[in-house]
Structure formats: C-alpha cells, structure tokens
Amino acid sequence: MTESGRPPADAMTNPRADRVRDVAKLAGRPVRLRRGQFLAEGPQAVGEALRAHRDALTAGGSELVTEVYASLECLKKHPQLLELAEDPVCRLHMRVASELVLEAMTDTVTPQGILAVCNFVDVPLDQVLAGKPKLIAVLCQVRDPGNAGTVLRAADAAGADAVVFTASSVDIYNPKAVRSTVGSLFHLPVVTGVEVGDLVRQCKAAGMMVLAADGYGHLNLDDLQDESAARGFDQEVPESQCELEKPTVWLFGNEARGLSEEELMEADHRVAVPVYGSAESLNLATAATVCLYATARSQQRDGRQ
Amino acid sequence: MTESGRPPADAMTNPRADRVRDVAKLAGRPVRLRRGQFLAEGPQAVGEALRAHRDALTAGGSELVTEVYASLECLKKHPQLLELAEDPVCRLHMRVASELVLEAMTDTVTPQGILAVCNFVDVPLDQVLAGKPKLIAVLCQVRDPGNAGTVLRAADAAGADAVVFTASSVDIYNPKAVRSTVGSLFHLPVVTGVEVGDLVRQCKAAGMMVLAADGYGHLNLDDLQDESAARGFDQEVPESQCELEKPTVWLFGNEARGLSEEELMEADHRVAVPVYGSAESLNLATAATVCLYATARSQQRDGRQ
Structure with missing residues (x-):
C-alpha cells in the first residue's frame, strides 16, 4: 500500500x-x-x-x-x-x-x-485418529449451512479434537457455513465426505465410544453427567457402559428428522438431552452444544484427578 | 369444510x-x-x-x-x-x-x-414473580429475531418459568422470531418491554439471584456446576455466594457485544461459559442454552434430594 x-x-x-x-x-x-x-x-x-x-x-x-x-x-x-x-x-x-x-x-x-x-483444510480421518482424540463431533445429513458452522464453532469451544461432516451433510465450505464458524474452521481438524458406517468402524477400532444424540434415546444426558460427577467424588454408582469421561464420538442428525434408523444403529448408546419444560426438543445447534459440553466437562474433571 | x-x-x-x-x-x-x-x-x-x-x-x-x-x-x-x-x-x-x-x-x-x-401473550412481570419462579431468562439488546426465538425455545426446554425481553431487545412477535420458537412462545410466560434496572430490582426483591452471562466473567460455569454437584454429594465445598440451585435470573446480552457495562453492574455475579478450545466464544443461543441447562440440572438435582 x-x-x-x-x-x-x-x-x-x-x-x-x-x-x-x-x-x-x-x-x-x-x-x-x-x-x-x-x-x-x-x-x-x-x-x-x-x-x-x-x-x-x-x-x-x-x-x-x-x-x-x-x-x-x-x-x-x-x-x-x-x-x-x-x-x-x-x-x-x-x-x-x-x-x-x-x-x-x-x-x-x-x-x-x-x-x-x-x-481446503480438511484432513483424512486416519490423521485425526492417529492423534488419539478424546472428543469428535459428527454431523450427519445436516442441511443448513448456518447450523453446520454453529456446531463447528461450539465443538471448537468445547475443545473437541475434530469435527466430521458425513457425505450426506451440507458442504462446510459453503460461504454461509464458513461465516457461521467465525474462524473456528481454522482452529481444529475437519473431516469431510466419509460414510457413517466406515467412520464408526474406524473410531470404535481406535477405542472410542459412539453416542447418538437422540430425543428418544434410552439414556438421559443429565443422569450420565450425575454419574460422572459421582465417580469423581468416589461415590458408589452402578457400573455403566456409558461413561462420559471415555474418548467419545457424538453423532448429530438432520435438523428436522434427527438421525436415521441406520445411523442410530451404528451408535453404542442413544442419549437424550432431557426436556424439563414443554418444548418438544432443542434445535440442532443448542442440543449439540449441551452434549459436547457435557462430555468436555466430564473429561476435564477426570483429567484433573 | x-x-x-x-x-x-x-x-x-x-x-x-x-x-x-x-x-x-x-x-x-x-x-x-x-x-x-x-x-x-x-x-x-x-x-x-x-x-x-x-x-x-x-x-x-x-x-x-x-x-x-x-x-x-x-x-x-x-x-x-x-x-x-x-x-x-x-x-x-x-x-x-x-x-x-x-x-x-x-x-x-x-x-x-x-x-x-x-x-399478544405477554404478561406483566408481577404476575411471573407471584408464581415464585426458579428460573428466568432475560434477553437484553438481542437484535436477531431468530436468536430471540431460539433462546425462548431453549428456555422452554430447560423448564424456565419465564422469558423476559427488555425494552432494547428485538420484538418477539416478529414473524421470524415466532417461527424460531417452534411453538414455545405459547408454552411459558413471556414478559416484554421492561427496563433491566427495574427488572433486576423486582427479581432481587423476590429473592432471586441475578447472573450475567459474560465471556469475561470472574466465575466459571463449570466450577459452579462442580460445586453444586459436590453439595449434592455432601462433599465439603468452600461456601459460595453463587449456588446454582438458588432461584436464578440469567441475563444474556447482544450477539456481538454481549451485556453492556450498565447491565453487568446489575448482576450479582458475572459467569463465563468456559472455552476449552480456540474459539473466542459461543454464539448467543448456544451459550444461553448451556447456562440455562446448568441451572436446570442443579435445581433438578437439588429438588430430588
């Protein structure tokens, strides 16, 4: 100039x-x-x-x-x-x-x-898994670019190690999606274009637990958080197969329909964010944030002990 | 027909x-x-x-x-x-x-x-306070109708007793805001057009604690949740003036600027949602959801004991 x-x-x-x-x-x-x-x-x-x-x-x-x-x-x-x-x-x-x-x-x-x-900044899934990730967010069939970007930003805030957009999800390089990430697209590894089945297989082989965010899930996220806190205080809790402290992959589904039956089948557990009022559900980005923060908190607490 | x-x-x-x-x-x-x-x-x-x-x-x-x-x-x-x-x-x-x-x-x-x-469905603040509310969400200077509606929906999901839109916030009857509530506008009392100072005075007089959601807050929401969980397990915790179980009013600010200095001054405490990754912050709706759910969980746990 x-x-x-x-x-x-x-x-x-x-x-x-x-x-x-x-x-x-x-x-x-x-x-x-x-x-x-x-x-x-x-x-x-x-x-x-x-x-x-x-x-x-x-x-x-x-x-x-x-x-x-x-x-x-x-x-x-x-x-x-x-x-x-x-x-x-x-x-x-x-x-x-x-x-x-x-x-x-x-x-x-x-x-x-x-x-x-x-x-393009996306990396292969192998590369992410080689880093021994503790928290990965996966977006399946998410349609709205703004939602995709907002979840990526929330995953970044929660300290996630990577965000995956499956082949059926909106393009994270869409200008509106990029804007909604407010820079987070450049902060953490992003994987695109994988199939859910392949992804889950590889993550499980790497020792990760796969949780499906599902309004009809049989497990309640707040119960899981209470159990995690109880373990932190050396309280007796029933043995659980779903310990939030474990390395975790969260699957999030379409804005209107959630995860498909096939996608749900891939998960180790289906977890619901409890609704205490009369709303039918949370929207995708807010539900995903609550899930990712629940895992992040449990892992942070576990890491301090 | x-x-x-x-x-x-x-x-x-x-x-x-x-x-x-x-x-x-x-x-x-x-x-x-x-x-x-x-x-x-x-x-x-x-x-x-x-x-x-x-x-x-x-x-x-x-x-x-x-x-x-x-x-x-x-x-x-x-x-x-x-x-x-x-x-x-x-x-x-x-x-x-x-x-x-x-x-x-x-x-x-x-x-x-x-x-x-x-x-119009809004009600006077007096009427809300007469019902001995435990959780109220307040939106100050929120500009985007979609955000306003999404926070209302999240407050409904978290079981909040009311949502307040201050005089400086977007009109919740804006068609886009109404759409974003996905029906929650009809589920819980809504108060509009009040000044923050008046609102806080009345809520404090009704025995409620006022928390400001503030990225620079001196208190960390996850610490508060840990302390709340510890009290639930009868663990010794340092005495706190900010117990999430208490009847609580959350103040949320503008999308870009957050709460103003005057609004922050009104609160009993300034609370930050911790950022574990590299994101500068969460967006308004996701941050508000994490705050409201943190209070809801603590109050639910407290109510069960």
Whole structure:
C-alpha cells in the first residue's frame, strides 16, 4: 500500500475483470470441489486464516491462503491484517480492491471489506485418529449451512479434537457455513465426505465410544453427567457402559428428522438431552452444544484427578 | 369444510381482498403494537396456539386466537387442527384460503399452508414473580429475531418459568422470531418491554439471584456446576455466594457485544461459559442454552434430594 493512503497502482477497480469472476465462482460447490478452494470473508475469518497459514508454513506444511483482497478502508481499520499477510513467513501480496469489486466477489449482502481465497483444510480421518482424540463431533445429513458452522464453532469451544461432516451433510465450505464458524474452521481438524458406517468402524477400532444424540434415546444426558460427577467424588454408582469421561464420538442428525434408523444403529448408546419444560426438543445447534459440553466437562474433571 | 373435499363457498381466493391485506400488515411492528396481535404460521405453531387458546378459555381466561386461515391441502394433511379449532371450547371458524391468499398474508418464502392471528401473550412481570419462579431468562439488546426465538425455545426446554425481553431487545412477535420458537412462545410466560434496572430490582426483591452471562466473567460455569454437584454429594465445598440451585435470573446480552457495562453492574455475579478450545466464544443461543441447562440440572438435582 502507498504511504499516502491512496490506492496503489495495482488496485482492482473493475468488477467485471476475469480475476473477480474467478473468485466469485467459488460461491458454487462444483467449482470449489474442482479447485479445492473456498472463500473466507471478513476481518475475523481472514485473520484466523492468515494465522493458520503462518502456523502451517512455520511447521513446514503447505500454504493455506493463496490470495487476499481488501478495501483500503478495511486495511486502515485492521492494519495488523496487512502486516500479517505480508510478513516474511506468510509472503502474501494483499491486493487492494474497490468495494464494488469485493461485492462482486461474494454472495454476502453486506461484504466486510476483506476476503481470502483458501485451500481446503480438511484432513483424512486416519490423521485425526492417529492423534488419539478424546472428543469428535459428527454431523450427519445436516442441511443448513448456518447450523453446520454453529456446531463447528461450539465443538471448537468445547475443545473437541475434530469435527466430521458425513457425505450426506451440507458442504462446510459453503460461504454461509464458513461465516457461521467465525474462524473456528481454522482452529481444529475437519473431516469431510466419509460414510457413517466406515467412520464408526474406524473410531470404535481406535477405542472410542459412539453416542447418538437422540430425543428418544434410552439414556438421559443429565443422569450420565450425575454419574460422572459421582465417580469423581468416589461415590458408589452402578457400573455403566456409558461413561462420559471415555474418548467419545457424538453423532448429530438432520435438523428436522434427527438421525436415521441406520445411523442410530451404528451408535453404542442413544442419549437424550432431557426436556424439563414443554418444548418438544432443542434445535440442532443448542442440543449439540449441551452434549459436547457435557462430555468436555466430564473429561476435564477426570483429567484433573 | 364440505365433505366432498371441494373448497367451501366462503373460501378466500382473492389475494387483494381487504381482509388479506389486514392480516399481511401484521408483518409490521407498529401495526402489531396498535392491534396487540401477531401471526403464528405453520401446522406446529398454529397447533400450539390453538391448544393454548383452548386451555385459556377452559381456565376462564380470554381468547388467544382470533382467526385461522388454511389451505385445503393443509387441512387434509392435518385434520386434527380443524377439529381443534372448531371444537366447542375453541369455537373458531377456520377459513379456507387459496395458496395465493396465504402467500399474500405472510412474509415467508415458503408458506406452510396455515396461519393464525393471535392476541399478544405477554404478561406483566408481577404476575411471573407471584408464581415464585426458579428460573428466568432475560434477553437484553438481542437484535436477531431468530436468536430471540431460539433462546425462548431453549428456555422452554430447560423448564424456565419465564422469558423476559427488555425494552432494547428485538420484538418477539416478529414473524421470524415466532417461527424460531417452534411453538414455545405459547408454552411459558413471556414478559416484554421492561427496563433491566427495574427488572433486576423486582427479581432481587423476590429473592432471586441475578447472573450475567459474560465471556469475561470472574466465575466459571463449570466450577459452579462442580460445586453444586459436590453439595449434592455432601462433599465439603468452600461456601459460595453463587449456588446454582438458588432461584436464578440469567441475563444474556447482544450477539456481538454481549451485556453492556450498565447491565453487568446489575448482576450479582458475572459467569463465563468456559472455552476449552480456540474459539473466542459461543454464539448467543448456544451459550444461553448451556447456562440455562446448568441451572436446570442443579435445581433438578437439588429438588430430588
């Protein structure tokens, strides 16, 4: 950028330029799949992408971010993003673009002044399991990109070791899904496109317990938490096959229908979040958060002892 | 309805009729406020509204639903809704309307074949406090109608006694908010338009503890839950001023900024949902659910002893 604050000579101002159209095409799934790339938008997400990019390069890995476009106004407000992108490790040349160009690049109604083209971040399941994970969240047939992103964010907050999107779930690289993760997509390993049966088999072989979140489940999550707490206090509790402290895989189903009968059959146990009032159920993201936090709490307590 | 399944003679087919326009105007807040009415849409929400209407009339209260409009197709699929509306207690004449008419009545992209005009359901705070509530959720400066509805639904699931929307929060009668409650708006008392200061004063006078959900809070929700569990097992725990079992009011703040400094000052304690991973925070609805369920669990356990 020029010191005067004026747009540099190579600023992009033509919203119909080929490069702009190329970026805009990442709104479509087939193009994302073909290129293995997706868009991160807004100062927070781009910041997280750049930090993940720097960490990957520092660790000898491959690049995560390939292009960054920002408005002058955004760069003035977030100078640290320019510094980060152009630092000696990241080595990215941040292109200044007009608001019109940025608008043409995304499907957002209110573009946030900066976006990055990123390489897919998903990893193979083997790699996740090699790290001896204690908590994995699996989304089966989840349809809404916002829900998918919100559960990924909640899994990150709960300290999960990975999030898996099965082949039948929405694309986590969908722009709305990426936005809903608020950067968490760059914080923890993500696995995509696996079949539930394969996934469960591999996780069980790795010694993990598989729990299905199911409103009609025969086990009550609060009872399991009470039993876990009781074990923590060396109280006598009936022996349980479903100890929340164990390394756990949680399966979460479709927003309207929950998990299918086949998916339920794969689980070791079906666990219901208790409903104390008159609501029929919680929505997907809130139910998943309660489940993931219940496991996280039990494992944390267990880890302290 | 005619037995032949053909539309009855008084079926509404003109989307430009005055009655249709009158219903459509309920999408706007000033009209809702002037009339004291709002729209419930879809089989589930209308079903809950009709049941609440019947319960209110049975208890000698005033009517909740004033008009119901449905497509023939929807009535064929959900005949119990017609029966319920026209039963001797409800005494509502369900009007059959064409899909075009129903579309013109709502702002939904995909209308669900049935809608009800309902009278406001909110009640004064005094009335809630007279019932000796144990758990109240308060939404301060919440902006997104979907979030407001989702928190109301979660509060219902957690068995809360009421949900309060302060004067600075989004209108819970907004069509999108109503849809997100998935019927919970008709399950538990709702209070609207109060100032936080007044609310807190009255709740404290009624013996309730006021907790602020605050990412920077000095108390950790999981520690509080552990202490609560320990008391349940008669373990020695340091004396705490913040026992989750107590009758509790939770304050939740704006999606982006959280609670304001003034709102935080009103609380007895500031409590953080711990973040075990790298996420900066949970989103509003997921954080609120974890808080409300933590209190519900502690109170349930306490109630069993």
